[in-house]
Amino acid sequence: MGNNFVFSWAEDAQGKMVHVDDVPRGLACGCVCPCCHEKLLARHGDVKEHGFAHHSDNRGANLNICYMVILYKLAEQIIQTRKKIHAPSYYGIFKEKDIEFVDVKIDGRYEREDKQPDVIATTKDNQQYIIELTFDYKVQHKQAPDYKNLNCLEINLSNQTLESVEKFLLEENTDRIWFNNQEYFDSIEPRYEMANKRIEVKNEDECKMCELYYSCVGVRAKENGSILVIENSGKRYRICKPEQYDVAVEERRNRLKEAEERRNAFNQxxxxxxxxxxxxxxxxxxxxxxxxxxxxxxxxxxxxxxDASRIPPSERTCFMCKRNLTWWKSNDGMAHCGAYYSMGVHQKTPPDSAQTCNGFEPK
Structure with missing residues (x-):
């Protein structure tokens, strides 16, 4: 007879996910496991055995994998039938919200064979969203999907059950990230302009050439105060504040000039x-x-x-840090970080590096 491992949902003869309460008892339910395709028994018994169970004793399928596939198929169906998803915030710039769809396709392909999204959903204003459902150890496609220039939301189901997944998809904002959102990305500068704030979205490759890269005055993440980095279409971006940038560059150059003058005076x-x-x-x-x-x-x-985090980053210098080697070549105006190799900074460390250094520890 069947195994004691039971599920509350299964796949019927039409490929639809159905609940055990909505089908006849036993094999008359006509349901199968969408993973191993084994016939399932519908048990309408006590709490312990109320649900679907695999019929044979020698099927050999991994029940944990069967459960994940059932959960995955149920999540697809929920999005398709409810035509809605709760989307997370986009880097704190755009708030979390419900997105409603007029059309939802599952088990489809997107233009090319290497693009195999789980869900393709379209809104009434013809915005298309690719929704990827994942687990912590998801089986990868033969060729990595390429969703550049599309709106792609990735949702991790690893912490969900068959009973919790519907509320999770439709109401919660955890375990999901914007893998890509071209609509939001293109709207960043207009969004700030509406708030009378002048910003420029800069490719991080360009930022690396900036003299303020390690003491960036760009927009910072609200949750931890670090420089906000936005990933889109396989590239990384920062949000620059041009007015603050001009002031910071002038101040930095003045500091370097003063350091040079002190060094010359010191040598004399x-x-x-x-x-x-x-x-x-x-x-x-x-x-x-x-x-x-x-x-x-x-x-x-x-x-x-x-705690170093209580000292405002703009007031930090490497001379306040435990790692500073003030005794070594102190006449060149540089901080000389004692941990420069592990910190990834130059041995002759500019003192203002402390403003962005994650290893800053006050003396």
Whole structure:
């Protein structure tokens, strides 16, 4: 007789996913497993055995894989019948929302054989969305799909069950990302313009040539404060703020000029002046440390104030960091990061690198 591993959904003779409560008992249900195509029994028993079970004892199919395929097929059908999906936010620029469709195709192909989307859905304004349903260990296509210049939403079903998947698809925003969204991407600059904010979407390859790449003043992600990087059509982009960029470039060049002047003056100093200068720098650092401790006592939160994330990035310099080798070649105006190799920065580290450095630790 059948196995005790039961499912609440199965595939009927017409290829439609049906619930066990909606079909006759036993083999009369006419249902099969969409994975191994084994006949299923519909059990209308107690809670433990209420559901579909594989009929034979020697089928040899992996029941976990069978469950995933049933879940996958059910998710496709839910999107097709309900003609709706809840889409996540697009990098915090566009809010999460329900997207309603007028036409939904499943098990289709998209123009070329290497494009095999799970769901192709079209809205009333003729916007087309490719929806990929995945698991943590999804079987890949023979050739990687190419969804460049399309609207593609990827949804991970790994944390769902047959009972939870409908609410998950139609109401929640977790376990899903915009693999690509050309409509939103093309609307980024107009979106900011409507808010009277001047921005420019820049290819990150171009950004790497910028003198402010490691101290970028572009738009930052709301969740963690890091530079916002948008992925679209296989490329990465940043959102530049031209006005702030011009100011930051001027300030940086002024700092470099001042550093050069200090270095020249230092090279002309006598030994006494050199020690006097170092003593003054040490005194200034001690005074700053004392001021920070007093500030921490006033707030009553010493540990939080010591946390590097509480020091505004714009105020950080490498000279505040534990990794700074101030004793080594300190006459060249550079910070000389002690962990430059692992941090991926130049050995002669510009002091303002601390403003974007993930390894910044205050002294």
């Amino acid at each position: 100093d006598s030994s006494y002046s050199m020690y006097k200068r170092r003593y003054r720098e040490f005194s200034d650092a001690t005074e700053e440390s004392t001021r920070l401790r007093e500030k921490q006592k006033q707030t009553g939160d010493l540990q939080a104030q010591l």
